[in-house]
Amino acid sequence: MTKGEETKQFILEKAAPIFNTKGIAATAMSDIMEATKLSKGSMYVHFENKDVLACAAVDHNMKILGDKLIAQISKAKTAKEELYTYIEFFSNAVNPPLTGGCPLLNFGTEADDTNPVVKEKINKGIQLNQQLLENSITKGIANGEFKADWNAEDFATVIFAMMEGGHLMSRMSGNNDKMKVIIKTLKNLIEENSI
Known part of the structure; x- marks a missing residue:
């Protein structure tokens, strides 16, 4: 990595949690400058403008979260364990796996009407999460862990929506x-569809 690439990565690592915590609109370049101790000129050498940096921060946050999630799921020995691991990974919204909480929820809520580029990034992230869950269910059906008539696509949507909704409710109330x-409801549904 060149010195310039190192500096760019440093800026991104400092900026990503700020954007995830404060949001894109509420984050000022001065916030990033304070965190990095770099001048505005130095920042703009590596990122053309705040929007470019924000998009890179969205990607960075989602990659970090995805890498942490996959690392946990890869330890599971069965499809059922994969589903339970996914649920447990996101179970503590008050102390989430990523500073600021879930970037899909944070950036998705902010960008749905204001930023089509970020909206598309978040939509792809949602699709990847649902596909991950659907694949676990499909694998479990093939392995004889789950009932053959369980609709993997529908339940993947239910898990994702309930976990994101729970995340929002928990963050707002300050408790889990x-x-x-x-x-408890999701685990009961998994058990009902287990063989």
Whole structure:
């Protein structure tokens, strides 16, 4: 990595949690400058403008979260364990796996009407999460862990939507009480469809 690439990566690593916590609109370049101790000129050498940096921060946050999730899921020995691992990974919204919380929820809520580039990035992230869940269910059906008539695509949507909704409710209330109800419900549904 060249010195310039190192500096660009450094800026991105400092900026990503700020954008994820404050949002794109509320994050000022001065926030990034304060975190990096770099001048505005130095920042603009590596990122043309705030929008370019914000898009890179969205990608960075989603990659970090995805890498952490896959690292956990890859330890699972069965499809059922994969589903449980996914649920447990996102179970503590008050102390989430990524600073600022879930970037899909954070950036998706902000960008849905304002930023088509970020909206598309988040939409792809949602699709990847749902596909990951659907693949686990499909694998479990093939392995004889789950009932053959379980609709993998529908349940992947249910898991994702309930976990994101629980994340929002927990972040707003400052506790995980609602998330615990959601987790219990999802695990019961998994058990009902297990053989």
